[in-house]
Amino acid sequence: MVATQDARRAVVPGLWTLAVAACYYAAGRLGLLRQLTVENAVFTPIWPATGVALAALLIVGLRCWPGIALGAFLVILSIAGPSVRPTALINVAGNTAAPVCAYLLLCRVGFRPELARLRDGISLVVVGALLGTLISSTTGTGNLVLTGRIDLDAFLTVWFAWWVGDAMGVLIITPLLLAAARARAPLRLRRWPEAAALLVTAVLVVPLATRSSVSVLFLVCPLLIWAALRFQVAGSMLCALFTSVMATIAATDGVGPFQGLTHVEVMSKLQAFNGTMALTALLLSALITEQLHTRQSVERACQELVEVLEHLTAGQPPSRWPPENRDPDTPRRPHPAPGDPAERKPR
Template identity: 40%
Template structure:
């Protein structure tokens, strides 16, 4: 109950803060109108409302509606008209936020697509709702002549749009990004000095009759380059604020100008300031992120190359001692070093088996190092897929016979593929041995070959334990081994399926788990492109969908 009360209190506080911020900013904006209480070149409440919805969600809309109604009651033609205008002012940021979220807008505003979404969907499109509703209310109530609807709509729309472009980015800079470090004291001092320089420069250019207002742009660009959005957004807001004050007071380039001329001059400046600050900051963020990603990729690549070289060297260095060990074990077992005591034969057989396992591990490590080092490209030749399958089956029959298992390879039409016989044989060995390792005695392995959708496919099915749903996601990742109940002691490195898939991909094919059910076995499918006739390209480069 206490937590619920605290949550309600927090929600109420958010609603109150948004409503007060909306109302106060609206009143201040009306005080700075070009025509007192009527023509406002920048309407900050739209930016506040949009950010509130983006941050807190649509549930914040009552605060916006109440504040908009409070602002418009003294200004509207009547209570109904004020309510309609308030509804439009509420619907506009809701529509803008919905459109922006539909394209994946991020509050960090660190991508060009985020800047484009804020400009095109948030400001230009979303604010057309409030401008249309408000202008129609003024025309229907007789406050504005019907032939003045386009002018009223344009003034309303530009004011709301500028509120989004100038205020929303500024407010979003106060939201701490994940992993973003705060500014150091020296950086804060530099940013403060830069913003003061923007304010002084803006004041100077808007106090003389020469049209020098765009001289402030280099400072805004410097703020974007140096501090990204944290610098460019407040710099743009300061420059725009000074320009609005100059337009209201009729100083500098706004002296002796008509209302329409002031609006055109001011809004042109505001648009360029807002777009330049927002787009440049987002562009710099995007470039920096790409450079960080590039550096990270290079670092990972160098790390992988070092790992591959280590595995290659380690496997080569270990192969020598293992060969010597295997040779001596063979001599001891065969009596080549003299009569072997009977009680040694069992341990010697176990040592020989473990030595063979170590050799297999060394082979897998060498294969992985070659894969990572792009050393697997070998000359390929045309061959009958059935011959490769048949040879792999014959190599596996002795192991299958140990548990009275059976391997059945179906015979069909000739299937010609372009492949490296050793690599393709390695894939088949891995798949068949994997099936034997996880089959329930007596093992039943079925292998079929066919041409489907213009590609060759080999399917290896077993009567094993099957693969559970949670193990399938990482099935083809290196060093990942599924611990199936009853098969926890199966030896291996977890590299067989990874190597097989990589070799299949290198041949322009793919390796997939076609079907599997716990307790009902599995079926793997190896897809390969068919060999082309002379003068043609090999068919099929992707698995059929």
């Protein structure tokens, strides 16, 4: 029995490492499907692997960090092939340290993965997306400069593109995975028609907004508000993910509102749109979830108070009630018994 438990303790961490590495690798390969070139450096507008790494740390814990490192190495190996340089280990270290440091900082500020408070959404944005990804973007861009792939003058431009791509992965992918990890029961049947209506509307409106030559990207805002109001974090982040993917496809194809723009202009417009959309979806859904939980807490407290009052009322004898309050439709007020402090008159 003891040997079985010891074997399980040795196998479980290895399985978690392989699972996280596989998820990181799959997310990295998906992110590489669409790329932009800025200052002779190729980058991805959304790097979902960083979001997967942070979500794995928040769900599993710090023990899964070897899986992040292994997944990052496999992604780099798939890009460079057998000619991968030893300096690639700098990128592996940066891509591993970024989500780990973000996780430690989130634990420090009291972050809750349920995203049921507005402060949790703000913490994920500031600590997870903006601060944590500074490590990966700085090490990755610095490595490009050290190896001579880009000039020093292009450092800030490439660094900004790298940083925003990693931050977008955290803003969109991490909340969605945290919501999926908490899912226990299917959506209630009465909500399916509304969910289907939202899906059909998104499928019709989002491609039109992202590929039309007329600048109508603002059409996605009502969809985000609808999804956040009715389906909270899961609905809003799914809508944000679909919109971001469609906008990235349009940007890399150079169509719609991104037609005729330079590479830097495409990058700036796409990242500004994706960032604004993701921030709106995440913070609005977190605020609505917090208000719903507050309302439910108040309703439960009121219900408990009613039950306590009914219990106390039922325990009083009928003679303790004044005649005018014996009507069952009239609220009953306890009448003080003789000798109670309320019956004592001043001498």
